[in-house]
Amino acid sequence: xxxxxxxxxxxxxxxxxxxxxxxxxxxxxxxxxxxxxxxxxxxxxxxxxxxxxxxxxxxxxxxxxxxxxxxxxxxxxxxxxxxxxxxxxxxxxxxxxxxxxxxxxxxxxxxxxxxxxxxxxxxxxxxxxxxxxxxxxxxxxxxxxxxxxxxxxxxxxxxxxxxxxxxxxxxxxxxxxxxxxxxxxxxxxxxxxxxxxxxxxxxxxxxxxxxxxxxxxxxxxxxxxxxxxxxxxxxxxxxxxxxxxxxxxxxxxxxxxxxxxxxxxxxxxxxxxxxxxxxxxxxxxxxxxxxxxxxxxxxxxxxxxxxxxxxxxxxxxxxxxxxxxxxxxxxxxxxxxxxxxxxxxxxxxxxxxxxxxxxxxxxxxxxxxxxxxxxxxxxxxxxxxxxxxx
Amino acid sequence: xxxxxxxxxxxxxxxxxxxxxxxxxxxxxxxxxxxxxxxxxxxxxxxxxxxxxxxxxxxxxxxxxxxxxxx
Ligand code: HEM
Ligand code: SF4
Numbered sequence: 001x002x003x004x005x006x007x008x009x010x011x012x013x014x015x016x017x018x019x020x021x022x023x024x025x026x027x028x029x030x031x032x033x034x035x036x037x038x039x040x041x042x043x044x045x046x047x048x049x050x051x052x053x054x055x056x057x058x059x060x061x062x063x064x065x066x067x068x069x070x071x072x073x074x075x076x077x078x079x080x081x082x083x084x085x086x087x088x089x090x091x092x093x094x095x096x097x098x099x100x101x102x103x104x105x106x107x108x109x110x111x112x113x114x115x116x117x118x119x120x121x122x123x124x125x126x127x128x129x130x131x132x133x134x135x136x137x138x139x140x141x142x143x144x145x146x147x148x149x150x151x152x153x154x155x156x157x158x159x160x161x162x163x164x165x166x167x168x169x170x171x172x173x174x175x176x177x178x179x180x181x182x183x184x185x186x187x188x189x190x191x192x193x194x195x196x197x198x199x200x201x202x203x204x205x206x207x208x209x210x211x212x213x214x215x216x217x218x219x220x221x222x223x224x225x226x227x228x229x230x231x232x233x234x235x236x237x238x239x240x241x242x243x244x245x246x247x248x249x250x251x252x253x254x255x256x257x258x259x260x261x262x263x264x265x266x267x268x269x270x271x272x273x274x275x276x277x278x279x280x281x282x283x284x285x286x287x288x289x290x291x292x293x294x295x296x297x298x299x300x301x302x303x304x305x306x307x308x309x310x311x312x313x314x315x316x317x318x319x320x321x322x323x324x325x326x327x328x329x330x331x332x333x334x335x336x337x338x339x340x341x342x343x344x345x346x347x348x349x350x351x352x353x354x355x356x357x358x359x360x361x362x363x364x365x366x367x368x369x370x371x372x373x374x375x376x377x378x379x380x381x382x383x384x385x386x387x388x389x390x
Numbered sequence: 391x392x393x394x395x396x397x398x399x400x401x402x403x404x405x406x407x408x409x410x411x412x413x414x415x416x417x418x419x420x421x422x423x424x425x426x427x428x429x430x431x432x433x434x435x436x437x438x439x440x441x442x443x444x445x446x447x448x449x450x451x452x453x454x455x456x457x458x459x460x461x
Contacts, residue, residue, distance in 0.1 A: 100425040105410055268414070272450075330449040338452060342407035347426070 010035035014042050015072070015282075015305065016173070021377050025322070028310040037296040043072050045302035046284075048310075049293070052318075052334070055311035057293050058285060058304055059338040062088050065285035065304060067341065071379065072284045072303050074174050080183050082230040083223065085341065092340060098214045099227065099344050102150075102205055108347045111146065115352060118145055119359035127363060131370055134251075134360075135244045135386035142356050143239035146348075147231060152204025153193065160189070161232050168233055169378050183229065190228045194221060205231075231345075238280050239349045241382020243356045245278035246271070248383050249324060250357070251369050256326050261365045264358070270326035271353050276333035277324045279309040282379040283337065308334040309381065364390045395460040397436040399444050401428045405455035412456050416443035428455075 006017050009027055014020065020027055031038050032050040040046050049055050058065050066088050068079060079086070083095035101107065122141050126132035144158030164182040172179025194210055201207035209224045219227070250257040260270055283306040287298045298304065312333045315321040336343035343349065370389035376382055399419050401412070408426040412419070418440055420428050436444045436458075448456040 097425060100408070104422060104424065104426040105413070106422075329446065332450055332452050332454075334452055336409065336452075339407065342409060342453075347410055 010038045011040070012042070013038050013040045013046075013048060015048075015379065016377055021375050024309075024381070025313060028307070028313060029322070032310070032314065037294060039296075043074060043303065045299070046072055047287075047296070047298060047302065047304045048307065049296075049304070050307065050310040050314070051294070052311040052314040052316065054294050055306060055308065055334065056338050058306055059334075059341075061291070062092075062340065064287060064289045064291040064298065066288045067092075067285060069286040069303065070284050071169070071173070072305060073172065073176060073179075075176055080180070080226075082226045082233070084344075085230055085234065089340070094214050095223075095227075096340070096344065098209075098212050098219065102208055103344050103347055105347045108351050111150065111348070112351055112355065114149055115142065115146055115355045116359060118142060119355055120363070123359065123363045131387065131389045133385060134247045134388045135240075135383045138360070139243035139247065139356065139382070139386070140236075140240040142243060142352055143236045143349075146352060147235050150205045151193075151228070151231075152197070152202050152206055158236075161236055165233055165237050169237055169380060170376070173378055186229045186232070187225055190225045191221070194224050194228075234343075235345050235348070237376075237380045237382075239345075239352050241280035241376060241380050242275065242278070242349060242353050244383040244386055245280065245381075246274045246353060246357050247360065247388070248369075248373060248386055249274060249278065250361075251367055251386075251388050253324070254368070256324070257361070257365070257367075260326065260357075261361055264361075266327055267354060267358060269328055269331070271350060271357065272331045272333065273324055273326050273328045274353070275335040275350075276312045276318070276328075276331055278381070279312045279333065279335035280380050280382050281335070281337075281343075282307045282309060282381070283341075284379070305379070308337060366390055397441055397444055398434040398459045398461060399430045399436060399447065400434050400457045400459060401430055402455045402457060403427065403429065405453045406451075407453050407455075409452050411450040411452065412447040415450060416440065416447040419444060419447065434459075 006012055006014050028050050036051045038048040067086050084092050087095050122138050126137055144161050145155040148155045148157050164186055167182035168179045193206055197207040198210045285304045285306055287300050287302050290300055291298050313321045336346040367388045367390035371387040373383050374385040376384050406427050412428050413422055421431050422428050448458050
């Protein structure tokens with residue numbers, strides 16, 4: 001369905017507009033200069049701060065801005081709680097604490113060998129062909145299969161997960177019933193496994209969740225299922241987009257790609273720089289109490305798009321913010337959020353990005369774009385078709 | 391007397407959200423608890439030669455939680 005044409009980005013923006021979807025950076029730069037907190041009446045009213053300091057201020061302020069709605073949709077759905085991402089203080093902290101231990105750097109390190117093997121199995125399938133869709137055949141498979149592995153579920157169920165994610169994050173933006181249907185299907189799917197692992201626990205994340213105690217109490221089944229749903233939704237599209245953007249950059253910037261092949265020690269700063277420049281995730285908050293930030297009044301009931309990607313391109317925070325500098329030393333980027341909701345999967349995501357890029361460059365050091373690239377719509381940004389040839 | 395000011399790193403635990411940048415950049419100076427939140431190792435004193443790493447940790451912490459104290 002064609003959307004009404006945007007007349008003015010500062011007062012009528014639409015984050016589903018094709019211009020925004022294809023290349024949002026010039027739009028944000030312009031907004032940042034002229035109207036650093038833009039507003040639209042679309043989606044029943046949304047604010048869009050583009051400066052780092054304002055994004056930070058909203059992220060830190062849980063009194064005026066609630067996480068009970070974290071996606072901007074055409075019509076607000078009945079709430080589907082997914083703690084901790086949809087929780088505010090004081091409920092947020094206990095819900096978050098139970099999830100942290102399985103995602104520490106040490107815990108994630110144990111998954112790295114499986115991730116490397118997986119990357120190579122995927123490359124094996126297209127290496128001889130001379131071309132591939134790096135988004136479909138590589139980037140999206142890695143997080144879907146690795147999370148299945150963590151949950152102790154068949155890695156091939158990754159296909160199911162991707163379908164649900166599309167229903168929640170893409171089709172569900174304009175048609176809420178699709179998002180609700182996906183939530184129902186996920187509920188059914190996980191219910192069976194949760195019961196099974198309660199009876200016969202294994203060494204996987206579902207077993208961990210059904211057996212963990214929070215304040216001496218086991219988590220309710222509702223809570224366990226909600227958390228599993230969240231891990232799928234939060235962990236796959238995001239990382240898929242992150243990996244895809246890294247590969248897109250390397251396909252279009254041969255000098256950076258060759259430098260990384262020559263100097264693999266730069267991988268750590270390069271991955272952080274890709275996360276900064278192509279931060280995949282924009283969150284949202286609901287204004288619950290009127291407040292003023294940087295001269296702009298936020299009205300209760302309206303939403304705020306919390307653009308970590310725009311914050312990461314703010315020249316008052318980052319020198320040469322519009323340039324990708326793979327050996328950037330100081331990089332306080334906000335790709336994984338700021339404040340109490342810092343991405344629980346950040347260590348996992350960083351590992352996946354690093355492994356995906358390293359293994360690809362080892363096997364296929366020279367590649368370039370082979371056709372048109374399409375970018376995702378919605379608030380997780382990354383390439384959805386990324387044809388490369390080598 | 392050492393001919394340089396002694397540096398100490400300190401993690402402000404109220405601000406730290408466990409981004410793990412400090413430990414990744416300066417594993418000699420920071421460690422993480424079971425939840426992935428950071429604290430300085432020992433009293434935070436920065437041995438000679440690790441000053442640059444200490445400043446890198448500070449300037450990459452998204453929460454501005456790493457402090458450097460010159461004594
Ligand atoms: C490159 C990949 C990823 C990016 C850019 C990303 C980004 C983010 C951001 C910006 C937030 C903050 C949300 C807010 O402020 O409301 C967040 C939260 C979260 N992420 Fe990620 N994420 C990624 C991968 C993952 C993965 C792999 C997982 C787990 C499997 C995950 C699980 C979560 C969870 C559970 C939260 C909620 C934390 C809370 O509310 O306390 N993410 N993520
Ligand atoms: S980088 Fe900052 S927020 Fe992250 S673990 Fe270190 S001190 Fe904590």
